[in-house]
Amino acid sequence: MSLALREALRAFQRTPMLSLLSVTTIAFSLFAFGLYGLVALNLRNALQQVEDRVEVRGFVAAGTAPEAVSAAVGDVAIFPEVGDVRLVTETQALERARRELREFADVFEPGILPASIEVRMKPGFRDPQTVRTVARRLEAYDFIDDVRFGEEWVENLYRLRTIASAAGIALGLTFAFVAMIIIGSTIRMAVLARSREIAIMRLVGATDGFIRLPFLIEGFLKGLLGGVLALVLTWIAFEVSGRWVMQVTYFEPLVAVAGVAGGALLGLLGSAVSVGRHLRKV
């Protein structure tokens, strides 16, 4: 094992340019992957925030008995899809409008704004279908004049999310595949550069496992280094974006570690494939 590690490190020492090249190509493919991941993560967070605001609002007809309205609020609150129901009285609606639209404070007179029942959906029930069902049920009360839930808006939001995750999966797989091919071919170059040594090892009776091990370690280390470098690059991109473009979220520590481990795994797999192919051939 220590010999295999020494051989793997010696490979870095003997062909520093080739090693540097492979680490940077791995780093850049993982970096592209990481950048996409950051974009996807932030897109998801943004959608989440928008989604949290999804809300169905039913306007109460003027002159409805308050008991009827609060009974309705109680009913709606026990719908399984519903997270939170609030009654906004005429007075509260007026206050809110005056507060939020200070310039027009004088325009709002008592009685101009209807009372309303505001419904927030539970997480996981914010898809257009469910929102529409709840809106229908609210509409069924005869003292509800009108229901608004931004139907189109909810649907667009959902479509965007579906497209975003499909594109994410496709791009992610492509990048992982490209990274593996790059690692595989850099290890293949390393294998070819050492084919004389490999031939001698076999001649004197080294086992295939023994011959393979230094290359696996080399691939693993290159993947690991590439992963760390990619993490540094995404961190820089994150900082730059935070300073100049907009505040974004960074990966959680566990995700970052998983990314680096993913790089190491890609390195390991790429080199296993290359060395395996070489050993089978000779």
Next chain:
Amino acid sequence: MIRFTKVSKQYARGGPALEDLTFHLRRGEFAFLTGPSGAGKSTILKLIYVAERPSSGEVRVDGKSSVTMSRSEIPRLRRRLGVVFQDFRLLDDRTAEQNVAFALEVTGTPSANIAPRVQRALTQVGLASKATALPGELSGGEQQRVAIARALVNDPLVLLADEPTGNLDERATRGIFQLLRDINSSGTAVLMATHDLDLVRNTNLRTLELNHGRLVFDSAAADDPGAVQ
């Protein structure tokens, strides 16, 4: 110890390289393999160190049969063989002693045992004083001695030499040949493929002569008909 029984070899691309070959090399024996270029000398050696498998017939080496041997048994067998070539096959970026030690390191020898065994092998080939020289700093004859030391360091049963003097002048050739005989007299069998008929004629060692993949003459069979069936 090495027994060929009705061995034929046909390479995937190319005509027949060996046909219906039967012979036996005993423990501690010295034998030449001769014959014109393309006669099949290297092929016989490759079959012994299992770089190739026979197309038909059986090759037995130290009790292991080519018919039943699995891929994973090959390394263990090779550790009991030493092989040297015309082109030495040394690693140019390692010193003589590192080249010799390499054979022990990659076969899992405990590191404490390596240095003394390397020292002994280099002394045996007469190169103890050049232990730290790189191959580029050694003559052809000296490089071949390093390769022989590497082949010997695992105490093989047999030394397989494929034209070991092919790249050397007459003086160096005689030196290497004498070394191989010394190695043989200390108990290691030697099978040496060669073009050098002068070398062969001036000795009374066993000679296996090939032509077009067939064994056309075996000097052991001339005085001992039992050696070739």
